[in-house]
Each structure stands twice: as C-alpha cells, then as structure tokens.
Amino acid sequence: MIREAHANGIKLVYREEGDPTAPPLLLIHGRTANHNDWNGITQHFAARYHVIALDLRGHGASDYPGSYELPEMAEDVVALLDHLGIGRATLVGHSLGGIVAYHLAMNHPDRVERLVLEDAPPPLPIPNRPPIVEDDSTGFDWRMVHGTEPQLVSPDPAWLTGLGRITAPTLVLSGGELSHVRAEEVAARIPGAKLVTINVGHLIHTAARGRFLQAVDAFLDG
Template sequence: MAQLEVEGAVLAYDDEGPRDGQGPPLVFVHGWTANRHRWDHQSAHFSAERRVIRLDLRGHGDSTGAGVGAVDDLAQDVLTLLDHLKVDRCVLVGHSMGGMIAQTIALARPDLVDRLVLVDSISRMTYSRGRGLLMAASTLVPFKPFVAANIQRAFAPGYPREEVRKYIEASAATPKEVVMTDYGAMRAFDVLDRVGEIEAPTLIVHGFHDIQLPLKQMLRMAKAYPNAVVRIIDAGHELPVEKPAELTEALDRFLAPARG
C-alpha cells in the first residue's frame, strides 16, 4: 500500500503489475462504504500482465478525510492520483458510486479514458419505493441499522448470512459523516443527459437481482450510451464479491481486443 496526500485527505492505493504490460493500466474505483479490496479477484488476475491501480476513496478503508458534497469532488481525487502516477490513458472500472465517479471522469477527461466499465451503476439516481423509505428513515434511525439495512439489501437472496454480516461490519466502520455526506452526493448525481457524449467503448455489467440500483434504471442508462455492451449476471448489487470470477471473465472478454 502506498499513500498520496491530496487536499484534505491522504489516499491509500495499490499500484501493481508491469508498467509495460499489455494495454493501458486498469484503474478500479470502489463504491459507497467499500474499499479497494472489493477488487481483489480482478487485481490478482490482471496484474500478472498489466498495470493495475486501485484506491480507497477519502474516508474509506485506509484513506483519511471527510466526506464530500459532490461526486465531482471524489472524481478530482482520482484524477489527482492518476496525475501523480503519470497515467495518461487507462481503462476505468467503477462499481456503484465508483461508476458514477468513472462517468464523471469520462465526461471531464475523454482523453484519459481508453475504455469504461460500469459495474452495478447508473447515470441518474432514481429511487425505488424501498430505497425511498430508507432515505426517509436515514435521519430517524441510528446509524448502524441504517447502514445494515442498505448493505443487507445489496446482496442477492441466498448469499451467505455470515458473509453479509462481515460486509455490514466493514461498512459501519466507515465514519458516519463520510457515509452520510457521500450518500447525499449520490442522491444528487445526474449525468444521464450527457452520457451520449462518452465515445469510449463501454462495458456495463449489472446484477440481475440488484434492487439498490435496479436493472430497469441501468437499461435506461445503457440506451443513452453510443458504444456500450451490456452483460447481466445472476447476482445482486455486490457483483465484485458475489460473483468475482464471472465479473473478471466479463472484463477479460471486453479487454481481449485491446491486447492485439
């Protein structure tokens, strides 16, 4: 693990694999209350052949810092890290909130993004009845039950309860101020009317049972992309940990033409 001081925070990150590997570096961005280890399976697979970069967003995992008011601010942290690492072209992979960050970067810096991968993410936050009730309750219930309710419903039915509990505990360890502020940033996120500007080849991977960011919302986003392919996997919202091998395989297929 390495660290980089940015404005108001210290970011923890891993930079692995050969600098002269096959294709542009892979840059992985995790989601809300998660950390860079969501990508352990993908990092282990791809870092044998190409450079792999993954970070803990500010206030998450091993990174310090307070929450921010907009996804744009989180995107700026990622851009600062990539500039520090002298990355001028990459494959950007984002899960959930990380996908929102990835889209923000792709719109702001199209020169930087060779390919884009969105995992269980959307371009505009629109809430189901259940998510709306959770939002309304967020200011009324204690912090840990609020986090537990969100993480519990992120997994597909039948996922081992003990494993779910581990992720609930890890998410609840994220500072409350970071959790709630970033939650607000996601609520305000909306680039749906702009994603038609993203020309980079795009892979959209989504869990069939995702009720956090439902399939219908993702399909509305996918229709707006000019150069996207969609892969649906039998999982919930936490694809990187529910079906890591299937996600890696989808990435591998998508990246294969770039290997020449």
Template sequence: MRCSCLPSSPALEEITVPTPAFLDLRGRRFGLLDFGGDGVPLIALHGTFGRASTFSATASYLAPEFRTIALDQRGHGLSDHGGDLGSDAFVDDAVALLEHLDQGPALLLGHSMGGVVAYRLAARRPDLVRALVIEDVGSVTDASELEHPVFDVTEWPRSFPDRNALADFLVGQGVPALGYFMDSAHGSGGRWRLRFDPEDMMAVQHGNAGDFRADWAASAHPALLLRGGNSPLLSRDRAEEMVRARPGTRLRELAGCGHWVHLDDPRGHAEQVRVFLREVLDTPL
C-alpha cells in the same frame, strides 16, 4: 450469463492484498493498492461503504494481463475522512490520480458510486480515458429512480468490543453484503471499528445521488455495462435504456449476481472485464 474460462486464475484462498501505498492528491491523503505486475494498468474505483481491497479477487483473476490499481476514495478506507463528499469532489480526486499516474488514457473500472465517478470523469476529461467498465449502477441514482437510494447508518455505533460483535450488528442491520462491509473492519486499542464514519457515509450517499444522464451520454469511449441479474439497484430496463442512450456501450448481465457482481461471481466478472478490455486494446485508436 455465467463464465468460467480463466483456468490459470488463482483460487480465492491464494489471493493476497498488497501493502497499501499512500499519496497526496489535492491536499488530502489517499490510500492506494497497487497489485503490481507488468500488465496494462486498470484503475479501479469502489462504491460507497467500500475500499480498494474489494477488488482483490478481480486483480488476481486479471493478472498478469492487467495490473489493477485501486484507490481508497475519500471518506473510505485509509484515505482522509470528512470534508467535501459530493460527487464533483470524487471526480476531481480521480482526475488528480490519473494525472499523477501519468500513464496515458486509462482503463477505468467503477462499481456503484465508483462507476458514476468513472463515467462523469470520462464526460469531463475524455483525454484521460481509454475505456470504461461500469458495474451495476445507473445514470439516475436518486429517489426518482431508486426506492431506497440511501442506506441509513446515522445511528450506527462507532466501535464494538470485538469483531464478532461488529459482524453481528451488521447482520442485525440487514446489511446486504456482509463481507463487503467487514472488509473495512479493523481492531485497535481493544475495540473494533469500520474504516469509515457513519456521518460521512450519509453525506456520501446524499452527495452522490442525482440525475447523471447527461454525463453518461456525454462521452464516446468504449464502455461495458455490467449488471447483476438479481440487482435491486439497476433494472434490466434501465440498463437497456443506458445502452440506447450511449453508442459504443455493451451490456452484459451475470445471472445469480446481486449489486456486488465482482464479489458474487469474481471469475465471471473478471472474464467479462478481460474480454472487453482485450478487444479495446486490440482496436487501433
């Protein structure tokens, strides 16, 4: 399925990233991007190696109907690094964010690891959630389901002489989505770095691998499961099994997309999100 029914959406070159805000949650400092506007809040959670700005196109395409608020999750972006990087810690952070925002049951969008955080949060704190959009992640994320559940970055250098050297290194490492990783690139002191520590990313990957089928099936909120048609991480069979296991879930597959659906087809991704959330909001609780 490919869609392009957002005629008023901005061109990608017009998309801007807001100035980051910072807040303290559970004794840690977090970076946050609030894309603003008067729309219905949509809380967005990125995946491993990502940061809040990965949702910039999504936010622009969904505005003004939705106001996207995206968190730099722990160990990523401008948020504090180190410490506990297991799945429960990420869920607890998201709970703290929703309680801090205090805007009622939330619309949650989570990509990859962020999707696991979202549906585990819904299972643990159903009172905080109105609906879920889960992008290209399964209910089992360990070696029993995935051939390569961990992308080994143990030996990655911490800094590079310039931006091109950093990009060339990532290409040489076979990074599957260069732009996604380069979104975390920044220069300071004459060197270029990524806004994550490789050791942290190994801990994040190991700490968020597991069998989460019970969590997936535990909540009853409306859910949209988005799958990239060429995704190497969520098979069609697994996605269909997830729909059968959880009433109230609909599956949409975007042809030609890989794991990063929101980057591979930002307009199609945004339209699927918008249509689903509009139906949710138009349905009385």
C-alpha cells in the same frame, strides 16, 4: 504494495500490483468499501496490467475531508493518475465507484482508455428510498454516506446528459433482477455501450467472480 499520494488536496491511499510499464487499469470500489474489496480480482488483472486499486476519499485509509461531491471524487482519481504519470487508464468501477468512473469519463474523455461500470446506479431520481440508519460499521466516514445519499436520490439532471458525452468504449455489467440498481439505464445513455447481465445481484464481482472476470476480459480483449 500499499502507497499514498497527496492528490487534489487530500491523502489518497492506493494499492499497486503488476508491471508498472504495463497498461494501467484502475479499480474503484463501491460505497463503504475500500481497495480490499478487489482482493482476488487485482491478481487476475496484474498478470497483464499495471493495477491500481485506491481508497476513495472518506473510505479506508484515505483522508476523510468531510466534503463528498461525486464530481470532486472523480477529480481525486484524475489527480491520482497525474501523480502516477498516467495519461490514459482503463477504469473499472463498482456501484458508487462506477458513478465516480462515469463522471471522470464524461468530464475527462481524454483520460479514459476503456470503461467498465459494474452495477452503477443511473443519475435518475430514486423515489421512496428509506433514510440512512447508522450502525456500528467502521472503515469509512459516515459523513460520506450522508453526503453522497442526496446525490444518489436526487442527482443533478446535467449528469444524465453527461453520460452522452462519454467517448470511451464502455461495458456496463448489470446484476439483473436480483439487484436494486437499474444499470441498463446507464448503458442506454452511453453511446455504443455494451450491456451484459449477470443475474446475481449488486455484488457481481464477489457473487460470480468467474463470470465477472470472463465478461471484463472479453471486453478488454475485444
């Protein structure tokens, strides 16, 4: 079921699956994707969770407000949880969605039951990153790409410290040597985080769906 909410001053579109009385599990897609990135994943979790897969601001059918600060994107998710009457949720975030998820977990520890970060970039400077070149891709706001890029390349140093404030049990999935992301740097800074490497590159949940689901299930059941 596709729904929309007015949350944190913008329209957020989201998809709901599963029993609304089951434990809530929120899926947060990566940059330039949308809730459809989780097709095939939502159905698996909907067997025992109330699954919510949103379009982040600047993506899909949600609003394109022009401002794309990563901590503010995390506040959007908190506002969506408030709209849905959800106190605590398990968060699963891929790439940029993982950054949004760890900002939420560091700033609102009381709202996160468990945290799964799929190949999420650490808040460390990225040297020699090539500039963004626009193409004819649609379905997202190019201003979001340009607005988030400086925050990825030269993140606020306080964000690295913030990872140490995360209290939720955390699973970090790394795409290994085939990925451009060093997710193990995230795991090293979150207290007690478990690191699992699936050496298929950045898009673990599509390149190795079965192994992705097996790792997440084992963590959530643990």
